[in-house]
Amino acid sequence: MGLNANDISESMYDIAEPRASAMIESLRAFGYNVQTAIADLIDNSISAGARNVWLSFCWDGANSYISIRDDGHGMTEAQLISAMRLGSQSPLEEREADDLGRFGLGLKTASFSQCRRLTVASRSENYAVAIRRWDLDYVNQVDEWRLLRLPAEGSIQKLNDLETMPCGTIVLWECLDRIVGEVKTNDQKAQDDFLETVEIIENHLAMVFHRFLEKRDRLKLWINQHSVKPWNPFLPDAQATQILPLEPLTFNGETVRVQPYVLPHHSKIDLDTYNNAAGLNGWNAQQGFYVYRNERLLVAGDWLSLGGYRKDEHCKLARIQVDLPNSMDSDWNIDIKKSRARPPASLKEALKRIARLTRHRATDIYRHRGKIIVLKNAEKYVFPWDKKLRRGKVFYAVNQEHPLVQEVLNLPNTCQPVIRALLRLLEETVPVQQIWIDNSTEPEKQPQPFDGTSSEQVLEVMVEIYRALRKSGMTQEQARSRILTMEPFQHFETLAKTLSDQLILGNLA
Ligand SMILES: Nc1ncnc2c1ncn2[C@@H]1O[C@H](COP(=O)(O)OP(=O)(O)O)[C@@H](O)[C@H]1O
Ligand SMILES: [Mg+2]
Missing domain, CATH: 3.30.230 (Ribosomal Protein S5; domain 2)
Structure with a gap:
């Protein structure tokens, strides 16, 4: 249903090409940050079959640069020119199943988002090294997409490594106005920021490409000579996952x-x-x-x-x-x-x-805390605390069914008012907010029950429960196994097994 190009004569249209100088700033504003931009270049390397990608971050004040070199299949000169073109491939074209590219824009938009000068050197097997450069300041001046055939003065040695490789590609970012700006080489603060950026990039790449990095011989990423270790979000090797x-x-x-x-x-x-x-x-x-x-x-x-x-x-x-x-x-x-x-x-x-x-x-x-207790019978697992609803609000009550609490509540009547008053006061003032904040800010500082407590002290508490259970008519064996279904004694199995009437008597002696 679309127009047929043959039906349109020259008098019927004007050419309205995008103005290069006006396009630059919008192309720079795709919303990349430095780590997502670099990840996009590594996608290209992976799609080109690279086994190694070497990233160099060189600090030299305003002349700092970043280079991304890979040992993929590289490009011929004609392919390089096409790759440097904005929109080199339509997103509607079908891609190889393992291709990580999409819009034919990444190389350019990712690079322009971080630097004003993009030089790419590439070598396809049995071809000479081809070089092309986008210099945004120059494009801006001439207002035309003129792709330069030579690297900038002083850049050629940053592209040298390719000479010794049969094939591969180097992407060189210079004039890093978004990352470094106009700073002096001895500006310590700026240098620290630059190093910090490198760290952010490393962490990001360790995550984004972890599945490639985990497989042997699939991909190695190097940052200034050291290799990037994968970060797997799922801890698949941890037993408790x-x-x-x-x-x-x-x-x-x-x-x-x-x-x-x-x-x-x-x-x-x-x-x-x-x-x-x-x-x-x-x-x-x-x-x-x-x-x-x-x-x-x-x-x-x-x-x-x-x-x-x-x-x-x-x-x-x-x-x-x-x-x-x-x-x-x-x-x-x-x-x-x-x-x-x-x-x-x-x-x-x-x-x-x-x-x-x-x-x-x-x-x-x-x-x-991830406890999975296998209960042999239908006995309920006993917590000292109960979560309850009172007028639609949550509150925490001492579990009155707990054998130890029962024991206390069975003490002579004269003691009852003070015991009940104490339990009530504790229930009303559980420091929920504080616990929540502490636990979420520093969970590792929240100890396990009886953490660092001696066995004797744990046993002291167990013995009282054991005694209460025996009183309620359980056999020694029943009392022992019942204790193992009580928070937190399931973690003290060995200790619980030592419980016996004999031991209690010994304790009393
Ligand atoms: N490191 C590289 N090695 C080989 N070819 C590359 C490399 N980087 C880019 N190319 C070529 O340039 C093209 C354009 O890249 P890019 O602008 O990132 O778009 P896309 O990845 O969506 O195709 C790629 O499709 C690929 O053919
Ligand atoms: Mg790409």
Whole structure:
């Protein structure tokens, strides 16, 4: 139904090409930051079959530069010219299944977002090194997209490494006005900021490309000579990580794989592992879906506006891996920066259900410290505290059914008023707010029950419960196993097994 180009004669149109000088600033404003921009270049390297990508960050004040070199298949001169063109390939064209590119813009927009001079040198096997350069100041002056054939003065040695490689590509960013600006080389503060930026980039890449970095011989990333270690959001190797069932969802004849994880309660892993697993933005921010396209991470922890779910403290252990093929880009609304994805309407219900389930499971782990007690019979697990509702509000009451509390409440009548007054006062003043704040700001500082307490002291408490249970008519064996279903004595199995009438008598003696 569209126009037929043959029906339109020259008198019927004007050419209205975008003005180069006016386009520059909008092309620079795609919303990349330095780490997402560099990740986009590494996508290109991976698509070009690179096994190694070397990043160099060189500090030299206003002359600082960044280079990204890969050992991929490289480009011939003609391919390089086409690659440097804005919109080198239409997003509507079908891509190789393992291609990480999309809009034919990344190389240019990602680079322009950070620097004013982009030089690319590339070498395809059996070809000479080809070089092209975009210099935004020059484009601005001449108001034409003139792609320069020579590197800037003094840049050539930064591209030298390619000479010794059979094939590969170097992307060189100079005039880093967005990262460094007009500063002197001896500006210590600016240099520190630059180094900090390098660290941010490293952490980001460790996350975005972790699945590539984890596989042997798949991809190595080097930053100023040291290799980047992968950061896996799911702690799959930690024993206490719960891996829920994988759910394959079908969409337009293709499969989206959804793999929910519930990470371990902090008491189940060591402090370093716990702190490291928090990730770039901390535990709370890193919960939710992790959307991967061809194993490259696009979205790192987001509930994707499903079901009105928010990032709640008690759900922070929930992380769900979602794997998309690159043929679903437009259905998932993948943006140019590859940092956004929105599920298609027909998958929302299923994803919401999985989110609900995982959040639920994560909340259990968060609240009960991940204890999974296998009860042999229908006996209830006994906590000293009860959560109750009073006029629609939550409050915490001492569990009056607890054997030890029962024992106290069975003391002679004369003692009752003071005991009841004490219990009531404690219940009314549970420092919920303070506990919540402490636990969420420094969870690792919240001890386990009887943490660092001697066995004797734990036993003192156990003995009183044992005594109460025996009094209520239980056998020695029953009393011992009952204690093991009481918070927190399930963690003191060996100690509980030493309980006996004999021991109590010994204690009394
Ligand atoms: N490091 C590289 N090695 C080989 N070819 C590259 C490299 N970077 C870019 N290219 C080529 O340039 C093209 C344009 O890249 P880009 O602007 O990032 O768009 P896209 O990745 O969406 O295709 C790529 O499709 C690829 O053919
Ligand atoms: Mg690209």
